[in-house]
Amino acid sequence: MVHPSSTENPPVPATLFDGYDPGAFFDEMIASDGQVRPHYQRFARRFQGIDADTFNAKRRSVDLAFLRQGITFNVYGDAQGAERVFPFDLVPRVIPADEWKHLEAGLVQRITALNLFLHDIYHEQRILRDGTIPAHYVLSAKHFRREFVNTKVPRDIYIHICGTDLIRDDKGQYLVLEDNARCPSGVSYVLENRRALKRTFPDIYETCGVRPVDHYPAELLKLLRHVAPGGVAEPTVVLLTPGAYNSAYFEHTYLARQMGIEIVEGRDLIVRDQHVFMRTTKGLRPVHVIYRRIDDDFLDPTVFRRDSALGVPGLVNAYRAGSVSLANSIGTGVADDKVMYYFVPRIIKYYLDQEPLLPNVPTYLASEESDRKYIVENLDKLVVKAANEAGGYGMLMGPKATQAERDEFRQKILADPRNYIAQPMISLSRHPTWIDDEGFGGRHIDLRPFILYGEKPVVIPGGLTRVALRKGSLVVNSSQGGGSKETWVLYGNE
Numbered sequence: 001m002v003h004p005s006s007t008e009n010p011p012v013p014a015t016l017f018d019g020y021d022p023g024a025f026f027d028e029m030i031a032s033d034g035q036v037r038p039h040y041q042r043f044a045r046r047f048q049g050i051d052a053d054t055f056n057a058k059r060r061s062v063d064l065a066f067l068r069q070g071i072t073f074n075v076y077g078d079a080q081g082a083e084r085v086f087p088f089d090l091v092p093r094v095i096p097a098d099e100w101k102h103l104e105a106g107l108v109q110r111i112t113a114l115n116l117f118l119h120d121i122y123h124e125q126r127i128l129r130d131g132t133i134p135a136h137y138v139l140s141a142k143h144f145r146r147e148f149v150n151t152k153v154p155r156d157i158y159i160h161i162c163g164t165d166l167i168r169d170d171k172g173q174y175l176v177l178e179d180n181a182r183c184p185s186g187v188s189y190v191l192e193n194r195r196a197l198k199r200t201f202p203d204i205y206e207t208c209g210v211r212p213v214d215h216y217p218a219e220l221l222k223l224l225r226h227v228a229p230g231g232v233a234e235p236t237v238v239l240l241t242p243g244a245y246n247s248a249y250f251e252h253t254y255l256a257r258q259m260g261i262e263i264v265e266g267r268d269l270i271v272r273d274q275h276v277f278m279r280t281t282k283g284l285r286p287v288h289v290i291y292r293r294i295d296d297d298f299l300d301p302t303v304f305r306r307d308s309a310l311g312v313p314g315l316v317n318a319y320r321a322g323s324v325s326l327a328n329s330i331g332t333g334v335a336d337d338k339v340m341y342y343f344v345p346r347i348i349k350y351y352l353d354q355e356p357l358l359p360n361v362p363t364y365l366a367s368e369e370s371d372r373k374y375i376v377e378n379l380d381k382l383v384v385k386a387a388n389e390a391g392g393y394g395m396l397m398g399p400k401a402t403q404a405e406r407d408e409f410r411q412k413i414l415a416d417p418r419n420y421i422a423q424p425m426i427s428l429s430r431h432p433t434w435i436d437d438e439g440f441g442g443r444h445i446d447l448r449p450f451i452l453y454g455e456k457p458v459v460i461p462g463g464l465t466r467v468a469l470r471k472g473s474l475v476v477n478s479s480q481g482g483g484s485k486e487t488w489v490l491y492g493n494e
Helices: 036-045 052-069 096-122 135-139 188-200 202-208 217-224 248-261 316-319 336-352 369-377 402-415
Strands: 072-074 081-087 088-095 161-167 175-181 237-240 260-262 269-272 275-280 284-287 288-293 325-327 383-388 396-398 419-424 428-435 439-448 448-455 455-457 464-467 485-490
Touching: 036 088, 052 081, 072 248, 072 383, 081 237, 088 096, 088 188, 088 428, 088 439, 096 161, 096 175, 096 336, 096 448, 096 455, 175 336, 188 202, 188 217, 188 248, 188 464, 188 485, 217 237, 217 248, 217 325, 217 448, 248 260, 269 284, 275 316, 284 464, 316 485, 336 419, 336 485, 369 402, 369 419, 396 402, 419 439, 428 464, 428 485
Parallel strands: 088 485, 237 260, 237 288, 288 325
Antiparallel strands: 072 081, 161 175, 161 439, 161 448, 269 275, 275 284, 383 396, 383 419, 428 439, 439 464, 448 455, 464 485
């Protein structure tokens, strides 16, 4: 694993993967019989030819490049308050074509159904009226915006950009862990990781038949222009950021630069006569589409949180009037609610009359009496999650927690059952990952592909593979000390 602070050259075995033990887990690269899986063989043959000195030199080179380019993230609550480089491992995760085809179909199915669901609950509410989903779960959701019922959104699209987290269990089956339907982060690392690895192993990359990802900014800009208000031939698109103290600020600046659009903060925008304008040195300039990376709560202090200094007064009225479009739309946080996740298989069946192509992790709802009883009696076997937390916060890893921690969560669950779900601990798949002082060791991973939903759904062939760097840890979030890997989707299966 590349660490920015690393200056030593730890020993690398003559054969890089000698001694690697996949253990009793599903290993992405090494099968249970010790053989390299077919879709990794081309990579492994070329990678094995790299000697120790070359490998260490390449690690240092990538390390320095990331530092110089400021590829960083912020950790909230970090006492040092410093930006950190996102640790990057040089061995890519490889996904064969047929496997990706299945994932792609499942992701498109999911975002299509979620958009139909959001349109329904903000209009007819058929799925609630006929009891397919108990109405109180939606109406009590923290991010359900009652004030937007019967509001038409551009082209009836609510979730334009989604990052859906996938894991594989001990049998190698893909499962959906959650849908990030508000402001999913991480795609900038997908793009920069690709550049870094292409630069580091150009010959290996060329010979493995890897599908490109660098068209993401162009696809995103096309989507944003697609949802522009009618009658605007050349819409002005901007990215609205909370500012430099946001954990994803690097990504905000990166995407704006890649798309060639302005990055703005709330103070850069003003609303007049229900139209949004950007302050420029040449006066006010109309704005037609806003890729907002600010949650609903902070978007407009005249409608949501009055203490928000990040948003734009009057923006919601302009949005209602149809003079400006927002991506993602207001109110999509309902689909982010972990309680709603439980109902997604029903949502897919209801709107599409299809079975889910990608199953959920088995989930218990603490607000259901029988589930709640099971949860509080089995906290030592379960992972408990708060309904609206992200980034690994508000979570109890029951089997690894202390009795005091489990007792504390038991009280929280009993006090506010609507706010908690529980799932069995899934033994995530592992991947060979370079660890200083250890060499290549198995580390647990997940995958966040990015889905764009505009004129037609587009899934970028790849995604952010996150790695839990601590041995035995299942928490992959960067804010909890995780790292990342390249994700290579192949044109073929080998």
